[in-house]
Amino acid sequence: MRGIKHGAVSLVFACAGFIIVGCAGEGPRPVEEMTRAHTLIEATDKDGNAQRYAAADLQRAHDEFADATRADGAGQYTEARNFAESASVDANLAAARGAAGDAKRAATEVEQGNATLRSESKRAVENSINAPPVSPN
Amino acid sequence: MNNTVRLAIATLILTGCATAPARDTALEDARAQVDTLSQEPLAQQAAADDLKNARHYLQEGDSALQQKLPLAVVDHDAYLAGRSAEAGEARVQEAQANAQIAAGQSERQAILLHSRAQETDIAKAQADSARQQADTSRLQANAAKEQLAQTQQQLADLQAKKTDRGMVLTLGDLLFDTGQATLKPGAASILDRVAAFMNDNPMVNVRIEGHTDSTGSSAFNQVLSQNRAESAATALQTRGVPPGRITAVGKGQDLPVASNATSAGRQQNRRVEIVFSDNSGQFARSY
Numbered sequence: 001m002r003g004i005k006h007g008a009v010s011l012v013f014a015c016a017g018f019i020i021v022g023c024a025g026e027g028p029r030p031v032e033e034m035t036r037a038h039t040l041i042e043a044t045d046k047d048g049n050a051q052r053y054a055a056a057d058l059q060r061a062h063d064e065f066a067d068a069t070r071a072d073g074a075g076q077y078t079e080a081r082n083f084a085e086s087a088s089v090d091a092n093l094a095a096a097r098g099a100a101g102d103a104k105r106a107a108t109e110v111e112q113g114n115a116t117l118r119s120e121s122k123r124a125v126e127n128s129i130n131a132p133p134v135s136p137n
Numbered sequence: 138m139n140n141t142v143r144l145a146i147a148t149l150i151l152t153g154c155a156t157a158p159a160r161d162t163a164l165e166d167a168r169a170q171v172d173t174l175s176q177e178p179l180a181q182q183a184a185a186d187d188l189k190n191a192r193h194y195l196q197e198g199d200s201a202l203q204q205k206l207p208l209a210v211v212d213h214d215a216y217l218a219g220r221s222a223e224a225g226e227a228r229v230q231e232a233q234a235n236a237q238i239a240a241g242q243s244e245r246q247a248i249l250l251h252s253r254a255q256e257t258d259i260a261k262a263q264a265d266s267a268r269q270q271a272d273t274s275r276l277q278a279n280a281a282k283e284q285l286a287q288t289q290q291q292l293a294d295l296q297a298k299k300t301d302r303g304m305v306l307t308l309g310d311l312l313f314d315t316g317q318a319t320l321k322p323g324a325a326s327i328l329d330r331v332a333a334f335m336n337d338n339p340m341v342n343v344r345i346e347g348h349t350d351s352t353g354s355s356a357f358n359q360v361l362s363q364n365r366a367e368s369a370a371t372a373l374q375t376r377g378v379p380p381g382r383i384t385a386v387g388k389g390q391d392l393p394v395a396s397n398a399t400s401a402g403r404q405q406n407r408r409v410e411i412v413f414s415d416n417s418g419q420f421a422r423s424y
Contacts, residue, residue, distance in 0.1 A: 082213050089190075089220040096187070096227035103234035110241035114248060121252035128259045 030081035034072060037065050037084040040091035050094040053101030057094035061087045161208065163215035164198045170222035171195060174229070183232035184225030191225060194218035285416055288338050292413060295330055302412050303421040306331065308369060310407035318364035320372055328369070331411060332376035342414040343378075345369045347387045348394075350403035355389055363387025369409050382418075 041061050044050045050058050068083035171191045174180050180188055198214030297306040312324040320328075335341060347362030347369075363386070370385035395402035414420045 085217055086213075086220075089217050089224070092187070093220050093224040093227070096224040096231070100227040100230040100234065103231045103238070107234040107237040107241065110238050110245070114241055114245050117245060117248050117252075121248060121255070124252070125255050125259065128256065128263075131263075 026075070026077045027081070029077050030068075030072065030084055033081050033084035033088070034065075034068055037061075037068065037087040037091065040088050040095075041065055044091045044095045044098075047095055047098050049098030049102040052098065054094040054097035057090050057097060061090035061094060064090060161198070161202060161211045161215065163212045164195070164202070164218070167191075167198070167215040167218040167222065168195055170219050170226075174222045174225045177226075177229045179229045179232045180225060184228040187221050187225030187228060191218045191221035194221060281416070284338075288341065288416055291334050291337065295327075295334060297411075297413065301421060303415070304413040306411040306413070308409040308411065310404050313365060313368075313407075313409075316361070318361065318368045320368055324372070328372045328376060332373055332378055335373065335378045335382065338416065340416050340418055342382045342418045342420070343373070343384070344412040344414075344420060345373075345383065345385045346392075346410045346412060347385075348392055348406060348408050348410065349390050350393070350406040351390045351397040352403065355391075359387055359389035361387070362389050365409050369411070 041058075044058055044061070064083045064087035068080045068087060071077075071080035071083060171188070174184060174188060174191070177184070194214050194217040198211050198218060201210045201214060292304045292306075295306055297304040299305075306327075308324065308327065312321055312327070313319065314321060331343075335343070345366045347364070347366035349358040349362050351358075366385035366387055370380075370383045373383055374380055390397075390406070393402075393406040394408070395405040397403050397406060412420065
């Protein structure tokens, strides 16, 4: 009787474990998701624009990947998969924001360059008009 | 296993699997983000992948809701969908900025072209203007030369003589009443011609100098010479020469041109000299 009670208690805890993770069980080890996240984070780390314009998003990706690694090591595969997926979307977001930031900077530069060019051209024209007349040969 | 435990398990399973609500705010927010993104014109090109991923995660979230999975599961899908949509927005902004760059570079070319065209136009206009000025200068120089030649001819016709003071026309003693400053009628013709000359050559001024011989006191001669000069000056003014162009001065007996010992010499000394300036009104020197 005592043995069965033990078993029953164990069953309750086992089920509780199922329930907590959404009645779906742990599932397989999230190798693909973690690899993907790692690749994306590595690439984005090398991206200077992401560092410059989306440092917070990139940091979040790193933190999530660290959580994924920890969960993976503890056999909490569902949790690891979730963290890995989050790390991937955040790394992707950092890259996208980095690209947008850089493109905006370049667009501003071109416009400023044109503004300078316009005013220089205007000044050159005014100078030419006001310059003393060329002496005839 | 006793019934209490069985009931506990059943309850836990049922309640655990039934905690997800029918709707999820986070998922709805993510859906709204995806809708907004999909309406961006550039989204189809620039954010296709992010849009696809976002929609996939939304579907996962809807499916989780349907299956009444825990809130945490749905919220996770909402998070993935939302962040993908944000990435798509960033890609759209990147595409917009790139379009601006391209437009800006075209404009840069246009500005440079326009500026060069303007410089060319200005240079051309300046060259034309310079050419015109050169032509005008040449014409003016020619006109001045002709005018000078004409003036010199006219003075020669008047019988004016070249001296170191300039061209000088001498009105002789016989043109005046003896010992007086009044001009005889015979002086009219030469004075008409001088006035006509002055009219033709409006930039020429005259200095009229009266001179006498040494007969009588120098004070008397000073007065007479002054009066004779002024007489001639008045005669020219009467003929329309503006007073501003005429100076009349008496030199008395101080500047004889011949010897006062002979009668002929004394007659020569009794004279009025009209000294002509150049074509710009300048006299050779004053003394």
